[in-house]
Amino acid sequence: RKRFMKRAPFLAAITAIIFALIQATGAFAVGAPFADRAAAESALSDKDFHSRRKALERLEPVKASWKLDLLKRAMADDDPAIREKSARLIGRSKDRAAYRLLADSLKSTDTATRLGAMEGLRDLGDKRAAVPLAALLTHPDRNTRWKAAEVLGELKSDNGVAALQKAARGDRDDFVRQAAVISL
Numbered sequence: 001r002k003r004f005m006k007r008a009p010f011l012a013a014i015t016a017i018i019f020a021l022i023q024a025t026g027a028f029a030v031g032a033p034f035a036d037r038a039a040a041e042s043a044l045s046d047k048d049f050h051s052r053r054k055a056l057e058r059l060e061p062v063k064a065s066w067k068l069d070l071l072k073r074a075m076a077d078d079d080p081a082i083r084e085k086s087a088r089l090i091g092r093s094k095d096r097a098a099y100r101l102l103a104d105s106l107k108s109t110d111t112a113t114r115l116g117a118m119e120g121l122r123d124l125g126d127k128r129a130a131v132p133l134a135a136l137l138t139h140p141d142r143n144t145r146w147k148a149a150e151v152l153g154e155l156k157s158d159n160g161v162a163a164l165q166k167a168a169r170g171d172r173d174d175f176v177r178q179a180a181v182i183s184l
Contacts, residue, residue, distance in 0.1 A: 031058050037066040044070055049079040056085050060092075068095055075105065075113070084116030091120025099126045106132050114144055118151045127157040134163035137171075137180070145176045153183025 031054065034040040040062070043055035056074065059067060071093070074086035087105055090098045102124065105117035118136075121129040133155070136148035149167055152160035161184065168180035 033061045034058055037064070037070070040066075040070055044074055049082065052077065052079065052082055053085070056082060056089065060089055068093055068098065072101060075101070080110060080112035083110065084112040084119075087113065087116030087120040088123065089120075091123035094124060096126070098124060099128060103129060103132050106136060111141060111143060114141075115147050118144075118147045122151045122154050125155070127155055127159070130155055130157035130159035134160040137163045137167045137176075142173045142176060145171060145173065146179050149176060149179035149183050153179075 034043070034055075040055065040059055043058070044052055046052050046055065052074075059070065068090065071086045071090045075083055075090075077083055077086070087102060090102060098120070102117045102120045105113055106121075108114050108117070114136075118133065121133065130152060133148045133152050137145050137152075139145050139148070145167065149164060152164055164180045164184050168177055168184060171177045171180065
């Protein structure tokens, strides 16, 4: 312990220097938002999934009309993290046309896509989502039921109350029951 305590200031200084070098080289930087559609399309079609994930982050602040088209395409990406992030960004766009795409994505067999669509619907704030979300409270996947209960509560729609009451009384998972009670 004494040896470590003598070395602690040295190790802290080395760590600070390494962190400063990493920041200076821009290793943590995502990059500037895309200026045009062609650059965004190119980055989103890169073979490396890390590059595509970074491209989504650069696409997030873009306010252009073509952004939604690219996000729709990204919903079909091979990488589940990209599908989930795309759905969330579609919801944050607040574009009313996004409702149908996100509601249809709730039917996906892929959990990441479903969870991203629920987050997107929450961010979109469209109360029509209460009906398909309420239907998910009987889904076999526990995380899907839990997230559906959570999002239903945030939407504050009367259309989900009966399904939330049923889940609060009888779901087989404690977390889902608890989320349903909190949402009510």
